[in-house]
Amino acid sequence: MYSILYSIILTLYPGNMKSYEVRYATQPLSITGTGDDQRWSQAPVMTDFSAPWNEGPVPHTQFQALWDEDNFYFLFQAADENIIAPGDPDDKRGVLPSDRVEIFFKSNSAMDPYYCLEMDPRGRVLDYIARYYRNVDFDWEWPDQDLIVMASQSEDRYVVEGRITLKSLREMGILKDNRIEAGLFRGDYYPVEGKENEVNWISWVRPDSEIPDFHIPSAFGEMVLTR
Numbered sequence: 001m002y003s004i005l006y007s008i009i010l011t012l013y014p015g016n017m018k019s020y021e022v023r024y025a026t027q028p029l030s031i032t033g034t035g036d037d038q039r040w041s042q043a044p045v046m047t048d049f050s051a052p053w054n055e056g057p058v059p060h061t062q063f064q065a066l067w068d069e070d071n072f073y074f075l076f077q078a079a080d081e082n083i084i085a086p087g088d089p090d091d092k093r094g095v096l097p098s099d100r101v102e103i104f105f106k107s108n109s110a111m112d113p114y115y116c117l118e119m120d121p122r123g124r125v126l127d128y129i130a131r132y133y134r135n136v137d138f139d140w141e142w143p144d145q146d147l148i149v150m151a152s153q154s155e156d157r158y159v160v161e162g163r164i165t166l167k168s169l170r171e172m173g174i175l176k177d178n179r180i181e182a183g184l185f186r187g188d189y190y191p192v193e194g195k196e197n198e199v200n201w202i203s204w205v206r207p208d209s210e211i212p213d214f215h216i217p218s219a220f221g222e223m224v225l226t227r
Contacts, residue, residue: 018205018221020046022180025066025073031163033123033150035075040064043075046204049186053212054200061101061186061202067225072169072180076101076119076160083153084189084197085121093138095119095126097189097197101160104183106220107173114215115172117142118187121158123151134215143168178225185214 021044029037043064051058060079067073080099087094098120105115111132118126127147129140146168151160169175184204189197201212208218 018048020044020063020065020221020223022065022067022072022223022225024225024227025068028068028071029066029073029163031073031148031150031161033152033159033161035077035159035161039066040075042066046184049184049202049204050206051200051202052206052209056200058202059188059200063184063204065223067166070166072164072166072175072225074103074162074164076186077157078160078186078188079157080121080188081156082190083121083158084191085124089122089124092124092126095124098122098124098187099158099189100126100187102183102185102187102214104185104214104220105169105172105174106181106183106217109217111215111217115142115174117147117149117162119149119151119160119162121151121153121160123149123160125149130215132215132217175225180223180225181220182223183214183220185219 023042025039029039043066046063049058049061062077064075083099085098095118100118100120102118107113113129113131116128127142128136128138130136146165149162174180186202188200192198205219205221207213207216
């Protein structure tokens with residue numbers, strides 16, 4: 001049934017809107033921050049990221065997602081030989097100057113509101129609600145019982161793995177008819193001698209903007225939950 005729905009949605013939303021198929025997991029995944037659960041082998045591997053505002057190479061960035069009756073699971077793997085994650089490990093604002101991966105969720109086409117998760121190699125989560133355009137409430141937090149994020153890092157990469165309850169996605173108006181409108185992003189910081197760290201902004205969908213901006217409708221694609 002869901003595979004048929006997936007085909008119909010692709011027909012209804014042609015053109016430049018990218019789509020990712022979120023397959024069904026028959027058993028819950030173990031979230032450890034390493035991405036080692038064998039069930040991840042069932043998930044399509046998406047590496048179609050670009051750096052729209054940087055002419056240099058795009059560091060390897062990989063995303064996967066699965067779902068079951070209760071949860072939406074996601075996994076980022078980011079190649080990075082110079083991981084930058086400064087600041088207090090308990091301060092979520094410390095994510096802002098850090099290497100990070102991000103998921104933004106739209107609740108409607110007007111982005112009123114939309115929800116943001118910015119997650120760094122230390123497992124810190126900057127979660128907030130916003131309204132178009134960039135009217136941000138950093139005091140808002142995803143309910144603790146509905147979100148788990150864990151991370152790990154090595155010499156040449158970091159991994160961010162998470163679980164979000166479907167209940168929360170429905171209550172926020174994000175999950176509708178087995179479809180989620182989402183943006184997938186990455187901020188890759190790198191040192192520049194004599195200057196502050198600079199950042200290469202990376203996106204799944206190429207936003208229609210001449211300057212780096214993920215807070216616009218054209219930065220989003222769709223995820224379709226199938227069986």
